[in-house]
Amino acid sequence: MDLLVIVLLAMLTENYVLAKFLGICPFLGVSKRMSTAFGMSAAVLFVMVVASLLTFAIQEFVLVRFGVEYLQTIAFILVIASTVQLTEMAIQKMSPVLYQALGIFLPLITTNCAVLGIAVLNVQRGYGLIEVIVNSIGASLGFGVALLLFAGLREKLELRNVPEAFQGPAIALVTAGILSLAFMGFAGLAPAS
Amino acid sequence: MSSVIIIAVIVMSGVGVVMSAMLAVGRKVFAVEVDERHEKLMEILPGANCGGCGYPGCSGYAAALVEGKAVPSACPPGGAEVSSAIGKIMGVEVSLQEPKVAIVACAGDPTLAPERAAYLGVSTCAAAHAVAGGFKACTHGCLGLGSCQSVCKFDAIVMTANKLAVVRADKCTGCGACLEACPRAIIRLVPKSQDLHVLCCNPDKAKDVKAVCQVGCTGCKLCTKQSPRFVVDGFLARVDWAVEGDIPRTVSFVCAPGAIFDARQNKILPWITEPSERRDFEKKVELWKEEEKARKAMAKAGAGGDGDQKPARQPKAQSAVENAGGQA
Numbered sequence: 034m035d036l037l038v039i040v041l042l043a044m045l046t047e048n049y050v051l052a053k054f055l056g057i058c059p060f061l062g063v064s065k066r067m068s069t070a071f072g073m074s075a076a077v078l079f080v081m082v083v084a085s086l087l088t089f090a091i092q093e094f095v096l097v098r099f100g101v102e103y104l105q106t107i108a109f110i111l112v113i114a115s116t117v118q119l120t121e122m123a124i125q126k127m128s129p130v131l132y133q134a135l136g137i138f139l140p141l142i143t144t145n146c147a148v149l150g151i152a153v154l155n156v157q158r159g160y161g162l163i164e165v166i167v168n169s170i171g172a173s174l175g176f177g178v179a180l181l182l183f184a185g186l187r188e189k190l191e192l193r194n195v196p197e198a199f200q201g202p203a204i205a206l207v208t209a210g211i212l213s214l215a216f217m218g219f220a221g222l223a224p225a226s
Numbered sequence: 227m228s229s230v231i232i233i234a235v236i237v238m239s240g241v242g243v244v245m246s247a248m249l250a251v252g253r254k255v256f257a258v259e260v261d262e263r264h265e266k267l268m269e270i271l272p273g274a275n276c277g278g279c280g281y282p283g284c285s286g287y288a289a290a291l292v293e294g295k296a297v298p299s300a301c302p303p304g305g306a307e308v309s310s311a312i313g314k315i316m317g318v319e320v321s322l323q324e325p326k327v328a329i330v331a332c333a334g335d336p337t338l339a340p341e342r343a344a345y346l347g348v349s350t351c352a353a354a355h356a357v358a359g360g361f362k363a364c365t366h367g368c369l370g371l372g373s374c375q376s377v378c379k380f381d382a383i384v385m386t387a388n389k390l391a392v393v394r395a396d397k398c399t400g401c402g403a404c405l406e407a408c409p410r411a412i413i414r415l416v417p418k419s420q421d422l423h424v425l426c427c428n429p430d431k432a433k434d435v436k437a438v439c440q441v442g443c444t445g446c447k448l449c450t451k452q453s454p455r456f457v458v459d460g461f462l463a464r465v466d467w468a469v470e471g472d473i474p475r476t477v478s479f480v481c482a483p484g485a486i487f488d489a490r491q492n493k494i495l496p497w498i499t500e501p502s503e504r505r506d507f508e509k510k511v512e513l514w515k516e517e518e519k520a521r522k523a524m525a526k527a528g529a530g531g532d533g534d535q536k537p538a539r540q541p542k543a544q545s546a547v548e549n550a551g552g553q554a
Contacts, residue, residue: 091241095237095240095241096237099233099237100233101233101234101237104234104237104238107238108237108238108241111238111241111242111245112241112245115245115246115248115249118249118252119248119249119252122252122253122256123252123256125256125258126255126256126257126258127256129258192348194348
């Protein structure tokens, strides 16, 4: 399959947040400010690529080899959790500023279902190494696009006169729903197959 | 069948061992050195993260202390106790400062300082102030939307039913967060021991102040004659903390609009919220004025009339005008 198609698919048509509804937790939690949304997107990009590569290796060299593919979920969760821990340590050492900015959300990526989702999807579709990398980059870019769009909208919403019944999370969820509907329009981009 | 279980267990433990080994190595490779003083400091700091020290939260202040960039006495909520504890940990002498508290220098609620328009916009003071200078006729008065209250970490600011912010001195730590939240710079930090405050920030001339507020300082300078601690800059009185000496209790009596608050005679909350408190005070002032009049008349009678036959009140007013002219 064309690599560009994979990127566009993962980013827009199959947007993990707005079309597949994975990773809603950080989508709603970190989208109040543009700057934190950007930091979170960057962290997710990094974790997604690393986790995809590691889970790809685990799948190829461990699970398939010993015929225990049914352990996929638990093995992937283990790998992803450890990867995030390691990433956290590395970021704390290399960039304390970024570490401070990400705060609680870095450990929270551990439980980000989008990361597990992409790992499982890579296996299901039988992607090779290059395709896995491209797909995870596309998916995390899609996550970033959704998060930044939403954060921008929420920043504007703060200054608007929202009816009392809709204030806070209610209007955020309504906005997310409309954004998701808009992303359904990208379904036309998908190849006919 | 059992072989399936054994393989599964072996595989998962293998993955687990590899991962934990990776984490263990990572912990060593990416070990971050933490100054142990940082942790000790975090224990004694109040943990309010108020920002009163000028650093991002207590952790930021502790980091700055460890690096030697911050002084131990910079924590307003902690006060003297925390300062000396910090000094002990860091091994430095601490010079003590007088604790400060914030005060809202405005007593003009909408019944005294009317609003000139209804405001329906975003409910923050900064937003209201940005729209044509605010909805209050007085452009230096408290807007009463509670932006200062929302930034106060210590619940020290009370919003009265009449839309005025009042600082509770017993809870205020002097962190200064409210000073930055107020778009009109009405809130000030004052030494905690001070009793006298001018509750007005309007620097306009008497006529303009009277037009927008009944309790605004007109700059008449009568208070400056009571005590040298009162200074009038332009048309607004203020208290100069540096001047020493006792202040007569009558200093708040001479203020015609009642813009001077005297903590020795009144408490701030009823003074701002209860109209009866002000009425009681005004009765006191009337009483005092009559006493003064009687005393002057007595003095005049004692002097045996020095050619001035006018009633007692007029020469007093005249001299006030003269003095005001002389000092201006």
